[in-house]
Amino acid sequence: MNVPTSINPPTMSDGVVDWLTNGTRDERFIDNIFAEMCIRLQQAGIPLKRSTFHVLIHHPQWLGARFMWADGMREAEIALVDFDVRERSEYIGSPANEMQNGATELRENLERNAALGRKHALYDEMRSKGLTDYAAWPLYHTLGKRHLITFATDRPGGFDDSHIAALKRVLPVLALVSEIRIKNRLARTLLETYVGSHASELILAGATRRGTGTTVRAAILICDLRDFTRISDNWPRDDVIDLLNDYFDAMSEPIAKHGGEILKFIGDGLLAIFPLHEPDACANLLRAVTEARQAMTALNARNNGTGRAPLNYGIGVHVGDVMYGNIGSSSRLDFTVIGPAVNMASRLEALTKQLGRTVLLSRAFAELVEPQFELEHVGQHEVRGFSDPIELFAYHG
Template identity: 80%
Template sequence: MNAPPKIDHITAHSDSDILHWLTNDTRDERFLDNIFAELCFRLQRTGIPVKRATLHFMILHPQWLGSRMMWTDGMREAELRRVDYDIRERSEFVDSPANELNDGATEVRENLERDPSLSRKHAVYDEMRARGLTDYVAWPMYHTFGKRHMVTFATDRPGGFDDAHIADLLKVLPVLALVSEIRIKNRLARTLLETYVGSHASELILAGATRRGTGTTVRAAIMICDLRDFTRISDNWPRDDVIDLLNGYFDAMSEPIARHGGEILKFIGDGLLAIFPLSEPQACGNLLHAVTEARQAMIALNEKNGETGRAPLNYGIGVHVGDVMYGNIGSRTRLDFTVIGPAVNMAARLETLTKQLGRTVLLSRAFADFVENEFDLERVGEFSVRGFNDPIELFAYHG
């Protein structure tokens, strides 16, 4: 939960005080919901009788279409709720002021004191009447490049908002749009980086680690997973089914990795590369716990796929531990934040050996040394590994 808004309890006397505050005194506040809650307090102190306010905005997120902030009188912070992608198909949106604005309206105003039989049948109006509210107004809030979001205000004042109240609220909107766009785009940049490069790498990039060739040496457990026979599947199944299969497989593998402190650095076709830095306690044990849960998730996924006639997905996992170079690699204009080094190559070779040796998970002796007293491992033997001079002692994990 975000920190409560910082309220200085001064009394504002005009809308110019609010505009000055929005323009000059919010620069150190990172969270838009805190700014929005404080704005509502300040509007009340200027004499604008706001009792309920919402801010709706679109975001680029793999799981959510947008978010809604709602403040009601007496709340110290705005309530934040995520909005699913299918919201536009639901009656709560189709029958709403938001849909009117989405269709191009520049204002939605409703006198909530009027006989409900004479008003538009939006469910939200009934909810507000039940709370004693008397007037409601919604406006689009414009960001750059034609982006439209929405802000709403409601009051319980008898007779609703007067013309001066509406005029003052409209003066605030352009500055609120600028302040909100900065926060939304900051959040958007962070979300996109987290989505495409992972949480740890995104923090480094946002902190300035963007120069090609820069990086650090990290000691980590490395996990590489790859589907077997994926070429056959992709050649014989419809495209949408293949994408659905891949997404299900990556969910099964990725969620346990994230849950146990690992970081997925990239998806490579039907494979993934993840690391568990040894700076974290029990990193190697956490990796095997993630593998155990991923295998259970894959069993459940294959059972579900079997019910619809889809072939089971088989996979191999190679695990090693060692030093890797972690940083920016690529061309002058296109970089990848990844890990490279012999330890990564070894994990990839072990994944390839899973097919030859008929094992799902193969671990190197270097990795096994960290976990063999805690986990039941099967010694497979010593094998030559392409690109390495000495045979490598390998272990299988069946957890």
């Protein structure tokens, strides 16, 4: 009588596999799951001393992230990896490099003479820490995406066959568990990148129906670059893109630092709000403007050194109630703010050129920051689309 053999014979990591499958559904973050998995592998009898998990991510600033766990750690150490890493010695010839080039397994005996092994600073570093064996495999996600998982031990003789079998048993389940968390994080990152942190939270919480929204009282800032049509017509395309990115960095970073939310970039302009339910919102808007003007002055000084003309811009600021929510067609929505207060801020930005001021504020806004900030009264002026003249102030901070 033939007794069928088990397709997946028992391994030391079976309990870890069961935990990954059934015990992680309430854990949101993959770094916490990874660290707990390493601890459980140790408790199962696998002599794990160090492990890393490398993932590629879709982020405007970072190529990927590395989670690192070592014996005695309760949480994984997280390091972000920039896009230039592939040109540096720390990457060239590394396990990550080999995996991206198609390797399906790496195993390095760290006890033997270094001259006989793979040549990379990482292996020398692990030897210096007393590690004896190193194993690495790709972690496969859907649509051919490959990430990297590594394990190292300080056990004399390294991992034995049962240890390797147990580690391999974990990989497919970890791939499923990690892909769900990474894609959740990716969705959040992409939304934060394209619509802002607050709007992204509302969208992820279910605010996706057209016409839904809330009324928010906020300070509104609209900024626009001067003479951009001339610049874009006469400059090389790549120079125009670099210019816009530098300009938006100068403007955006102070806004985010002081609690504002950029809702959209409109060509060479931007729209941001500072909700008044946040303490000191109007003062924070002017602090952001001060730092943005300083950053633009520094940018113009750098551009002057390369023969480029200085960049000029105008900023309009108003305060009022806005409708904050989903506007658009049945299949394509924009999460933004609308209302007369937004229109007023836009009109004030347009008036900056006519009145020769860089920053114009409405009286409604000025009353909320005086006398904390010194403002220049520039009189009453007709504003297109509004029946009564509007009293305006300039800010030179």
